Amino acid sequence: MDTNTLEQQTRTLIEPLVSESGPLLLALHTLQDHFGYIPPESVPCIAQILNLSRAEVHGVISFYHSFRSEPPGKKIVSICRAESCQAMGSADLEARAKKVLGIDFHQTSADGLFSLEPVYCLGNCACSPAIMIDDQLHSRVSLTELDQLLEVESS
Amino acid sequence: MTTRVYVPSDSTAISLGADAVAVALQDLPCDLEIIRNGSRGLHWLEPLLEIDTPAGRIGFAETKAADIADLFANGAPAIDHPNCLGLVEEHAYLKPQHRLTSARIGLISPCSLDHYRSLDGFAGLEKARNMTADDIVQVVTDSGLRGRGGAAFPTGIKWRTVLDAPAEKKYIVCNADEGDSGTFVDRLIMECDPYCLIEGMLIAGLAVGANEGFIYCRAEYPLAITTLQRAIDTATEAGYLEGFSLQVRKAAGAYICGEETALLESLEGKRGLVRFRPPLPAIEGLFGKPTVVNNVISLASIPIILAKGADHYRDFGSGRSRGTLTVQLAGNIRRGGLVEVPFGLTLRQLLEDFGGGTASGRPIKAVQAGGPLGAYIPADHFDTAMDYETFKDIGAMLGHGGLVVFDDSADLGHMARFAMEFCALESCGKCTPCRIGSVRGVEVIDKIRSGEQPDDNRILLQDLCQTMIDGSLCALGGMAPFPVQSVMKHFPDEL
Numbered sequence: 001m002d003t004n005t006l007e008q009q010t011r012t013l014i015e016p017l018v019s020e021s022g023p024l025l026l027a028l029h030t031l032q033d034h035f036g037y038i039p040p041e042s043v044p045c046i047a048q049i050l051n052l053s054r055a056e057v058h059g060v061i062s063f064y065h066s067f068r069s070e071p072p073g074k075k076i077v078s079i080c081r082a083e084s085c086q087a088m089g090s091a092d093l094e095a096r097a098k099k100v101l102g103i104d105f106h107q108t109s110a111d112g113l114f115s116l117e118p119v120y121c122l123g124n125c126a127c128s129p130a131i132m133i134d135d136q137l138h139s140r141v142s143l144t145e146l147d148q149l150l151e152v153e154s155s
Numbered sequence: 156m157t158t159r160v161y162v163p164s165d166s167t168a169i170s171l172g173a174d175a176v177a178v179a180l181q182d183l184p185c186d187l188e189i190i191r192n193g194s195r196g197l198h199w200l201e202p203l204l205e206i207d208t209p210a211g212r213i214g215f216a217e218t219k220a221a222d223i224a225d226l227f228a229n230g231a232p233a234i235d236h237p238n239c240l241g242l243v244e245e246h247a248y249l250k251p252q253h254r255l256t257s258a259r260i261g262l263i264s265p266c267s268l269d270h271y272r273s274l275d276g277f278a279g280l281e282k283a284r285n286m287t288a289d290d291i292v293q294v295v296t297d298s299g300l301r302g303r304g305g306a307a308f309p310t311g312i313k314w315r316t317v318l319d320a321p322a323e324k325k326y327i328v329c330n331a332d333e334g335d336s337g338t339f340v341d342r343l344i345m346e347c348d349p350y351c352l353i354e355g356m357l358i359a360g361l362a363v364g365a366n367e368g369f370i371y372c373r374a375e376y377p378l379a380i381t382t383l384q385r386a387i388d389t390a391t392e393a394g395y396l397e398g399f400s401l402q403v404r405k406a407a408g409a410y411i412c413g414e415e416t417a418l419l420e421s422l423e424g425k426r427g428l429v430r431f432r433p434p435l436p437a438i439e440g441l442f443g444k445p446t447v448v449n450n451v452i453s454l455a456s457i458p459i460i461l462a463k464g465a466d467h468y469r470d471f472g473s474g475r476s477r478g479t480l481t482v483q484l485a486g487n488i489r490r491g492g493l494v495e496v497p498f499g500l501t502l503r504q505l506l507e508d509f510g511g512g513t514a515s516g517r518p519i520k521a522v523q524a525g526g527p528l529g530a531y532i533p534a535d536h537f538d539t540a541m542d543y544e545t546f547k548d549i550g551a552m553l554g555h556g557g558l559v560v561f562d563d564s565a566d567l568g569h570m571a572r573f574a575m576e577f578c579a580l581e582s583c584g585k586c587t588p589c590r591i592g593s594v595r596g597v598e599v600i601d602k603i604r605s606g607e608q609p610d611d612n613r614i615l616l617q618d619l620c621q622t623m624i625d626g627s628l629c630a631l632g633g634m635a636p637f638p639v640q641s642v643m644k645h646f647p648d649e650l
Contacts, residue, residue, distance in 0.1 A: 021442065024424030029405055056425075063426040064407035066374050082336030083523055083570065084559045087486035088514070120410060120527075120577065122375050123339040124167050125559065126198035126484060126491025135377040137170040 073115040084125035159207035165194035173202040175220035193347020195261030196493030214240040260347035279461030291362040297465035299477025304450030305554040316437035320445035325365035331372040332413040335526025337485035337557030341451035345379035349386035355454035410581040473499030476542035486559035517562040525554025528634035530641035568649035571642040578635035589632025
C-alpha cells in the first residue's frame with residue numbers, strides 16, 4: 001500500500017470520530033479492525049487529524065497490549081496465563097503451542113498462519129483452561145484439543 | 156403445541172457448543188420455539204438446555220448437538236428422561252442462592268425489552284424518576300451497598316460527593332474492565348442482562364445530575380461489547396435513554412485500566428497512567444468533571460435497591476457488609492460458576508457445598524481470593540466468613556468475589572513469583588515501587604527458589620514487599636505483594 005492510499009484510508013476511517021470525546025483509542029481500534037494492525041506510517045496522519053503530537057499517538061499505541069504495529073498472522077491464538085487457568089494446567093498449553101508453532105509469545109509462525117499472544121483472563125474461569133482464537137473462546141482445553149485446533153485452523 | 160426451549164448464549168456456553176445445539180434444534184421436525192437465554196451461571200453444566208413445562212423449566216446438562224436428535228426422538232423430553240436435571244429453579248446449586256443483582260440472568264433473552272420488563276425491569280428507574288436526586292442517593296446510602304469492584308467504598312457516599320459537586324457537566328462511568336483472574340460476573344451481567352446495567356446507570360445519572368455515561372469494557376469480552384451495544388440501541392429506540400447519552404468503549408488490554416483513575420485517562424484517549432489523588436474522580440474525574448466511577452455489579456445492584464427499597468437489600472448480609480456478594484467459583488473446582496449469596500457464608504460452604512471440591516479430585520491446597528492481588532488462603536482458614544471485615548482480619552480480601560482454587564499439586568512459590576511478574580507486566584510505570592519493585596521481586600524470588608542465599612533473600616523480599624505496599628501509588632503495586640506475603644507466611648516450604 002503506498003503512503004497516499006494509506007493516508008486516504010486513515011482519513012476516511014477516523015475523520016468521523018473527531019467529534020467524539022477522547023477519540024484516540026476509538027480511532028486506533030477502528031484502524032486495527034480495518035488493517036489488522038496500526039501501520040506506523042499512519043501515525044503522523046492520526047496525530048494530525050486528532051490534533052495530537054506523534055509522540056502522544058505512539059505513546060498510546062505502545063502502552064496498550066491490544067495494539068499491534070506489525071501485521072498479525074491469519075489467526076490470533078491467545079492463551080490465558082492468569083491464575084485460574086494456571087490452576088488447570090495452562091502452562092502446558094503455553095509450552096505446547098510454542099513448540100507446535102515454533103514461536104514465542106508476540107510472534108507469528110513462519111507460514112504466517114498464527115500469531116501467539118498471552119492473555120490475562122478471558123472471564124471463562126469456571127471452565128479453565130481457556131484460550132481464544134480470534135474472537136472464538138474455547139473452554140477446558142486439553143493438549144489434544146489444542147493440537148486439533150492448531151491443525152484444523154491451519155489446514 | 157409449541158414447546159419453548161432455552162439455549163444459553165453467554166461466552167462460556169457458546170465455547171462449549173451452545174450455538175451448535177441451537178442449530179440442531181432448528182433442524183428437528185418438532186414444533187419448537189427456541190429462545191437464546193443468557194446463562195444461569197451454572198457453568199460446569201453448560202450448555203444447559205432448558206425446556207418449558209407446566210411445572211416450570213426443566214434442565215438438561217452438558218447438551219451436545221449430537222445428542223439432540225436422540226433427546227427429542229419422541230417429541231420434547233420430559234422430567235423422567237434420564238439426562239434430566241429436574242426443575243432448574245430447584246437445583247441444589249441454585250436454590251440456596253439469593254439472586255438479587257443476578258436475578259434475571261439465564262431467565263431471559265438478554266436484549267429483549269419485553270422479557271426484561273416482565274421480570275421487574277425498569278421498576279427501579281420508574282421509582283427513581285419520581286424521586287428527588289437527594290432521595291435516590293439516600294436510598295443507595297441506606298442500602299449499605301459498597302463498591303463491588305474490590306475497594307468496597309460506600310456507593311452512596313461516592314454519589315453524594317458527585318451530587319454535591321457544583322458543575323454543568325457530570326459523568327457516569329461504568330468500570331467493566333474485569334481483569335481479575337477468577338472473576339466473570341461482570342461479563343455475565345453484560346451478556347445476560349445488559350438492561351440491568353443500563354438501568355443502574357440511568358438511575359445514577361438521575362441521582363447525581365449527569366447526562367452522559369460510558370461503559371469501559373475490556374477488549375477480551377467481544378460478546379459483552381456487542382450485546383451491550385445492541386441493548387443500548389434497542390433501549391434508545393424505545394425511548395429509555397432520552398436525555399442520557401450512553402456509549403460502550405472498548406479497552407485495549409491493559410490490566411491497570413481497571414484502576415479507576417487509569418480508566419479515566421484511557422477513556423480520555425491517553426496512556427492508562429494512574430492519577431494522583433486528590434482530587435478524587437468524584438470531584439475532578441473524566442475530562443476534569445465530577446464523575447461517578449462504579450463497577451458493573453455495583454451499578455447492576457441499583458435497580459433492585461430502588462425497586463424494592465433500601466431495607467430489602469440491607470437485610471441481607473452480615474456486619475458492615477450488606478446485601479449479597481456475587482461469588483465466582485473458579486480454577487480447579489468441580490462445580491464452577493456464579494453463586495450469589497448474602498455476605499457471611501464461610502469459604503468452606505462456598506468451596507465444598509457449592510463447589511464440590513476440586514475438579515481434579517485432589518485436596519484443596521489454597522484459594523486465591525480477590526484476583527491476582529489477593530492472598531493465597533490455606534485450608535485452615537476455610538471457616539472464615541465471607542465479608543469485607545472478617546477477610547481483612549485474616550490478611551485477605553474479597554475483592555470482586557472471585558475464588559480461584561488450587562489443588563495440592565500447585566507450586567505456590569511459582570504463583571508468588573507470578574504475582575510479581577504480572578505486576579511488572581501490567582505496571583503503568585508512574586511510580587517507582589511498583590515499576591522497579593515488581594521486577595526486583597521476580598529476581599529475588601528466583602534467587603530464593605534456586606537456593607542462592609535464601610535466608611538473606613527472604614528478608615530482602617519481605618522488605619521489598621513492605622516498600623511496595625507503603626510506597627505505591629495505587630492498588631497494583633500496593634497489593635501485588637499480598638499473594639507473595641501470604642505464600643511466605645502460610646506455605647514457608649515453598650518460598
